[in-house]
Amino acid sequence: MYIISEPCVGVKDGACIDVCPVDCIYTTADDSQMFINPDECIDCAACEPVCPVTAIFREEEVPDKWTSYVPVNYNYFKGKDLSQLKQATQEAPRKVNAAH
Ligand code: SF4
Numbered sequence: 499m500y501i502i503s504e505p506c507v508g509v510k511d512g513a514c515i516d517v518c519p520v521d522c523i524y525t526t527a528d529d530s531q532m533f534i535n536p537d538e539c540i541d542c543a544a545c546e547p548v549c550p551v552t553a554i555f556r557e558e559e560v561p562d563k564w565t566s567y568v569p570v571n572y573n574y575f576k577g578k579d580l581s582q583l584k585q586a587t588q589e590a591p592r593k594v595n596a597a598h
């Protein structure tokens with residue numbers, strides 16, 4: 499699985515969402531980052547190189563300082579309605595001043 503870690507916080511430019519073939523990256527307007535749904539991620543790695551701030555890592559390769567983000571991604575989806583979350587993700591504003 500792939501995990502989104504701290505550098506996404508406050509950036510949320512959505513580049514990863516644009517390339518994910520299974521649309522498994524989610525957020526809402528109220529969240530400070532994007533999250534990958536581990537139940538849907540197919541481990542394709544497409545999102546990793548497009549992140550302008552290097553926030554995305556294979557779960558096994560998350561730097562030690564950001565390993566707390568592994569459960570953050572997993573727990574984000576607990577008890578959430580995925581169809582509502584898909585809608586919220588589409589409606590969430592993207593920051594346009596990301597460091598491309
Ligand atoms: S690894 Fe592939 S399937 Fe998983 S979140 Fe990234 S782009 Fe989507």
Ligand code: SF4
Pocket residue numbers: 502505506507509510511512513514515532548549550551552553554
């Ligand atoms: S590409 Fe990186 S910074 Fe942009 S939304 Fe995805 S994880 Fe966050």
